[in-house]
Amino acid sequence: MNHMNKLLLFTFLSILTLGLTTNEAKASHAMGADLTYRNVGQDSFIVRLSFYRDCAGISAPTNVTVNFNSVSCAYNGSVTCNPIAGTGQEVTPICTGFQTVCTGGSYPGVQEWIYEGLVVLPFQCVDWVFSFTTCCRNAAITTINAPGSANIYIYATLNNTIAQSNSSPSFSNKPVPFVCVGQQFCFNHGATDIDGDSLVYSMIDPLDQATIPVTFLNPYNALNPVASTPAMTFNPATGDICVYPTMLQVGIMAVLVQEYRNGILIGSVERDIQITI
Numbered sequence: 001m002n003h004m005n006k007l008l009l010f011t012f013l014s015i016l017t018l019g020l021t022t023n024e025a026k027a028s029h030a031m032g033a034d035l036t037y038r039n040v041g042q043d044s045f046i047v048r049l050s051f052y053r054d055c056a057g058i059s060a061p062t063n064v065t066v067n068f069n070s071v072s073c074a075y076n077g078s079v080t081c082n083p084i085a086g087t088g089q090e091v092t093p094i095c096t097g098f099q100t101v102c103t104g105g106s107y108p109g110v111q112e113w114i115y116e117g118l119v120v121l122p123f124q125c126v127d128w129v130f131s132f133t134t135c136c137r138n139a140a141i142t143t144i145n146a147p148g149s150a151n152i153y154i155y156a157t158l159n160n161t162i163a164q165s166n167s168s169p170s171f172s173n174k175p176v177p178f179v180c181v182g183q184q185f186c187f188n189h190g191a192t193d194i195d196g197d198s199l200v201y202s203m204i205d206p207l208d209q210a211t212i213p214v215t216f217l218n219p220y221n222a223l224n225p226v227a228s229t230p231a232m233t234f235n236p237a238t239g240d241i242c243v244y245p246t247m248l249q250v251g252i253m254a255v256l257v258q259e260y261r262n263g264i265l266i267g268s269v270e271r272d273i274q275i276t277i
Helices: 003-020 023-027
Strands: 030-041 044-054 064-070 075-083 110-120 128-135 151-158 185-187 198-204 207-209 241-243 250-261 264-276
Touching (some): 030 110, 030 128, 044 064, 044 075, 064 110
Antiparallel strands (some): 030 044, 030 264, 064 075, 064 128, 128 151, 151 264, 198 250, 250 264
């Protein structure tokens, strides 16, 4: 690691440490998440929450609640999802020889926690919404207002009147990229769909609650989540996000992946992503 990289890393760690020593940071830990579902027969689905935790924050929950509701069918339900075996692994892209907070070191660290539960949908409805929310976001975030007291809310949708046995897209790339100042970085979600449906991507506001987005600090917004020159680019056909960061910061973004079958929208999955520059 050269002198400039050491200086940039030290500066970032100083900012991170400062953010995590505020009172509101004592309850913060959420760095990213996505919620997917897999059909296991008839109207039965395994819902999976992938939750990414800042190791400098509070512990991951022992279990989580995923809500599922339909306005058209006037139904509200919930399921308790439990950690899968072996979950809670560190997924930090750390260099060899360095140790993160997750394992007693001083560098920023991320753990992936995966929870699953069985949902049996009682009706066929056009507007099922699976959702999860928790407090609080990582207090080190520098692009939104009061991050250490902001919720993270994610959701997935399903129309099981025309896709009764549908499974949502799933992802292989973790939504917690670490990026270097002055170097171009491109991120792909690694999305696949076992049903062979067409996927369309869009950038949306990260959510604090179901209908309430987070409040970005000027000049940031859903389409301009971090300082980048040239500006960030986004490909709606592949979901590729490319940035050329110009300063140290911690930003967030959200991507909606819509699933089409024979030209008809049958479901969607939203990802909440933290990007550390």
